Amino acid sequence: MISQRANYFINYFKIAAVNIKSNISGNVFAFLIMSFSFFIMLFFLLCYINIYNYMNTFQKSNVMLVFLKNNAKKDTVVHFIGTLDGVKSSVYYSDKSSMEFLEKRVKHLRSVLKNMNPDNLPAFIKINFKKNAVSGIFLSNIYLRLKSLKGVKLVYYNKILRNKIVQFMFFTKVVGLILFMFLFILSIFISYSAIKLVILRKQNEIEILRLIGATNNYIRIPMFIEGEIGTVLSFLVSILLLFAIYKIFIFYKFDSFLEFFRIKIIFLNPAQIVLVLLIAVISGIAGTYLSSKKFF
């Protein structure tokens, strides 16, 4: 019984291979469109994951930078900071040490910084707050009070952007979902069209198979296999293409530019890749099912 089923299965694969071979141009066309749609899906997921990661690290940061006006005295500000609870450390950077700070952070831009006048750089105080020791409301309050101090030009505080980040994340989620749905439907439609073409072209053959006693499964299963082979191959091509682009990006050190903004580019993890593969497989099954439904 098991070997019988195995024989059936091997035969289904053989028929699917014959089907693919007999319509090579049509299959390649469908395969390319599918690869393109999966590539967009994966590319979007990659961008989304990276933006999400960045936003997460951005949100977790408890640093506040207080930029001072030119020639302003730091004492009032330093004194105020000293009275605050939850401060882990605070460091004052004069305009000269601002330059050192910059040089340390962006080593590869040292040649550019060499021609820069340190006087043009602002003096600032970097405050590190204790993690989880202070609430968002407390920090927002400090931010407002620091801003109102005499001699303070600008206060840079990550969490002030929190609401905007949340809004942005929501926006990207909605857009991502719409795009995903669109691409999912597109890949179903592509599988649907490819298999429908096979069916239309093979209508005569299907009729003969039925007349000699072939069951619907005998005719339909090779079509599902054909659809799935196309889907999985398209997916593999798109993931390899994305990985190649990612590697080129790393190889040419485009990421070091982004590192300046504390953005670390990461590739999709296996779970995310499997998720998209699953979506691809489902779209292949759905496309084949819909196209063959009319005929069986």
Added chain:
Amino acid sequence: MIEFSHVYKSYNKNYILRDLNFTVNKGEFIFITGPSGAGKTTTLKMLIALEKPTHGAVKFLGTELPDLKQRDIPFLRRKIGFVFQDFKLLPNRTVFQNVALGLEVSGIFGDIIIKNVSEILKAVELYTKKDEFPLSLSGGEQQRVAIARALVQNPQVLLADEPTGNLDEETSLIIIDIIKSFNNKGTTVMLATHDKNLINMGRARVIDITKS
């Protein structure tokens, strides 16, 4: 084995079969005859559940065919070999693969296929052409391939719809001889034709569906 009782068939209220009654016994060879459009093909198609009677009963081995469930139809067709006037061979498969298809759809694979297909191809004298494609064969050879495909499953009944319709007299005689040889081995044969010469050659019971 086969029973048609009070069978009527109409298309758009136009009756092509009226009160058709006949029975076929196991191992018999019968000719179904009548002019073109009389319903010979429709009669045969009812036996493989490709058509349903408008009224009346069609029975095969005691089973009422119009009541057969959709999922059981393939299994019925495996018991009945069908030979068509236009051969209905797959042009992208070799002679061997076309004949093997009859077994593959029944879930038979491997050495049994090689053995059975080789045997049947030898019986229809086409073994030497097993690797050729149907379109490179003559009409008579194509029809022999179709007969081999119909018989490779060892069906209880062979239905042939104008199997010599596209062939010359000499080739027709060969085809009839082949069909007769399988009938002699016990296969029931129903052959639809309007060719009186063929009927004379066959020397078997004749059912004229315009009179039955």
